[in-house]
Amino acid sequence: MTFLRVVWLVMRKDLLVELRSREIVYTTMFFAVSCVLVFAFGFVREGQPMEDVGAGILWIAVAFSGTLALGRAFERERQSETLRALLLAPVDRPALYIAKLLGVLVLLAAVEVIIVPLVALLFQAPLFRHLAMLLALLAAGTIGFTAVGTLFGAMLARARSRDVLLPVLLYPITVPVIIAGVRGTSALLQADPDPAVARAWLSLLVSFDVVFITLALWTFEPVMTD
Amino acid sequence: MDFDSLTFHEVTRNFGRRRALNRVSLTCRAGEIVALLGPNGAGKSTLLSIAATLLTPSAGAVRYGDRTARTGGSQLRARIGFLAHDLFVYPELSAAENLLFFARLHGLADAERDVDAALAQAGLQDRRDDPAVSFSRGMRQRLAIERALLHRPRLVLLDEPFTGLDDAAVAATRARLSSLRESGCIVLLTTHDLEIVEHLADRAVVLSGGRLSAVDAGGTSLRERYRQAASS
Amino acid sequence: MQRLFLPLTLLVAAMFAYAPVMIAQAPFESTMLLVQKIFYFHVPSWFVMFSGAFLCAGASVVYLAKGSRNADHYALAGAELAVVFGLMGLITGPLWARKAWGVWWEWDVKLTLALVVWLTFVAYLLLRRYGGAGSEKLAAGVGIFGAANIPFVYYSVNWWRTMHPKTTVVPTLREGMRGTFWFCVLAFMLLMVLIVAARVRLERQRALVDDLFLELED
Numbered sequence: 001m002t003f004l005r006v007v008w009l010v011m012r013k014d015l016l017v018e019l020r021s022r023e024i025v026y027t028t029m030f031f032a033v034s035c036v037l038v039f040a041f042g043f044v045r046e047g048q049p050m051e052d053v054g055a056g057i058l059w060i061a062v063a064f065s066g067t068l069a070l071g072r073a074f075e076r077e078r079q080s081e082t083l084r085a086l087l088l089a090p091v092d093r094p095a096l097y098i099a100k101l102l103g104v105l106v107l108l109a110a111v112e113v114i115i116v117p118l119v120a121l122l123f124q125a126p127l128f129r130h131l132a133m134l135l136a137l138l139a140a141g142t143i144g145f146t147a148v149g150t151l152f153g154a155m156l157a158r159a160r161s162r163d164v165l166l167p168v169l170l171y172p173i174t175v176p177v178i179i180a181g182v183r184g185t186s187a188l189l190q191a192d193p194d195p196a197v198a199r200a201w202l203s204l205l206v207s208f209d210v211v212f213i214t215l216a217l218w219t220f221e222p223v224m225t226d
Numbered sequence: 227m228d229f230d231s232l233t234f235h236e237v238t239r240n241f242g243r244r245r246a247l248n249r250v251s252l253t254c255r256a257g258e259i260v261a262l263l264g265p266n267g268a269g270k271s272t273l274l275s276i277a278a279t280l281l282t283p284s285a286g287a288v289r290y291g292d293r294t295a296r297t298g299g300s301q302l303r304a305r306i307g308f309l310a311h312d313l314f315v316y317p318e319l320s321a322a323e324n325l326l327f328f329a330r331l332h333g334l335a336d337a338e339r340d341v342d343a344a345l346a347q348a349g350l351q352d353r354r355d356d357p358a359v360s361f362s363r364g365m366r367q368r369l370a371i372e373r374a375l376l377h378r379p380r381l382v383l384l385d386e387p388f389t390g391l392d393d394a395a396v397a398a399t400r401a402r403l404s405s406l407r408e409s410g411c412i413v414l415l416t417t418h419d420l421e422i423v424e425h426l427a428d429r430a431v432v433l434s435g436g437r438l439s440a441v442d443a444g445g446t447s448l449r450e451r452y453r454q455a456a457s458s
Numbered sequence: 459m460q461r462l463f464l465p466l467t468l469l470v471a472a473m474f475a476y477a478p479v480m481i482a483q484a485p486f487e488s489t490m491l492l493v494q495k496i497f498y499f500h501v502p503s504w505f506v507m508f509s510g511a512f513l514c515a516g517a518s519v520v521y522l523a524k525g526s527r528n529a530d531h532y533a534l535a536g537a538e539l540a541v542v543f544g545l546m547g548l549i550t551g552p553l554w555a556r557k558a559w560g561v562w563w564e565w566d567v568k569l570t571l572a573l574v575v576w577l578t579f580v581a582y583l584l585l586r587r588y589g590g591a592g593s594e595k596l597a598a599g600v601g602i603f604g605a606a607n608i609p610f611v612y613y614s615v616n617w618w619r620t621m622h623p624k625t626t627v628v629p630t631l632r633e634g635m636r637g638t639f640w641f642c643v644l645a646f647m648l649l650m651v652l653i654v655a656a657r658v659r660l661e662r663q664r665a666l667v668d669d670l671f672l673e674l675e676d
Contacts, residue, residue: 001333009331013316016323017318020319020357021318081312081314082314082316084280084310084312084314085314085328086331087280088280088306088308089303089328089331089332090301090303090304090332090333091300091331092300148603152599152600155595155599156589156596158592159585159589159592159593159596160589161588161589161590165584165585165588165589168581168584169581169585171577172574172604172607173578173600173603173607175574175611175614176607176610176614179615180614183618201617204610211606211610212603212606215603219522219599219602222595223522223595223599225282226282226592240672241591243671244672244675245672248675435675436675
């Protein structure tokens, strides 16, 4: 059973389960949209959005939706204790981590497909000018956020007060992701876009991803076994 | 890798200030069914979880043949089948999909055929494509038993396998366990159903307040002997 | 450590008693005058906070790798130190900033980094307190991630801030100030050692009591 095959099997199972009920997908998407709308009410003055808010709102919506999706995904595992069943299987534990990570990433990618155009529309933000760079930033940032979130979500799956502890633990650690994501996106949205700056932020995000995914792979097994 | 015995050596497990298991020593051999009896909260599920490598003992050791959970690694897990109190069944997936997932996860060569056989054993072929959430407790229990046995494990750990089963299912499960014994498996099960287990188990042990004591063999009914052992 | 505890306590007490004298005698800094003297306690507080954070992370690594209960005690002590001394820094900082720069808070690198690290270890303590059984291992993961995060927060806030005008005034250490500064740093670090020792001992006693409860059941 190669590592990749295990990842594929578990991820496929997660997506299949999700597709049956579509509960997490619908609720997370709706949450993301309402998040953006609430910000619209907060930050639009006299019919004109305040400058520069597009980038911030986009990333905050991603962060909040991500936290929600992670919480729900692990809540579902907890209910049938199936996480323990996965730990019983003769597979590499880190493969389970990667599978869960990819599952949530797919979900968040779907959410971002909806809210990126929505933010562009509501906040008159020219998000499609440097689309490739924007997508790279979103990808690297979402991966970083989800990498830490998946580990913490799995850790907390059987803990008390897990609903509130997940954001409490997750947000301080993902501060660099938010800063880099927002500043990088801003650099692309401003009147005189600066792709070089965006590239610098992208490299920070990528190194964050590499470091924290590695850390998570090392700590997943000791943290999940009792 | 295969092994002929499961040995608990002075196994102790604490949860904070509570001692769930207190220096439990027990050996189960291949071709043997051992019944683990005892009142609620005695530590039976904890002992099974430790045997399944899901928990580590606070003190003492568990040996599978001459290996431990650490040295055995993931290969050891491939030889263990565990039916826990929580059934480990995905409610959104159908019976067939559940079994197929676990079969593939265990790397079984002919997954589909094994799944078909398992569904036949559980008597669930006509419900194979229905989501598990629509099953009754008994049906889910039968499915879970098959899931635990799908990969033909050497060590079979069953936590209350007869819960929710009707007479026919009980008889079928008893026959299944007997044939596992014939094929040289080590079977350790917990139960409250003394009558069912009476002529099935080779040995019975009682876990009470975290401590293990043996139940005398032969003589009066199991219920009598159990009462004796539990009150001593 | 037992034997050293009392002499060390006396030494630290003496140092803290003498420190205000040294501080009063230290020369004034050119622009901020008297206000700047809060720096003698403010900076060592941050030293202790970061030392606590790294102690927590290091002990957490040992705890996850070896399962040593002792390492867990040190991790908890480190985290508590980080939170308490971080709070001191977060209070003395704005007090100083208000007088020196006219604002209570500034999003500069050091302040933001300190705030984020402080929040991480507050989260660590919340997890240990409210996470239920087995949260020591989970908290160890948080401690490690928190420390690993420090360079990333530093760089991201640093780049972020270079796009905005800087208003921090970094005091250069003149002759008379250097001695006082290092004296205070030493006092704080010794205090930290003292507190870690006391805290770890307290946790060990607690673990001992738990063990005794367990033995009662034998």
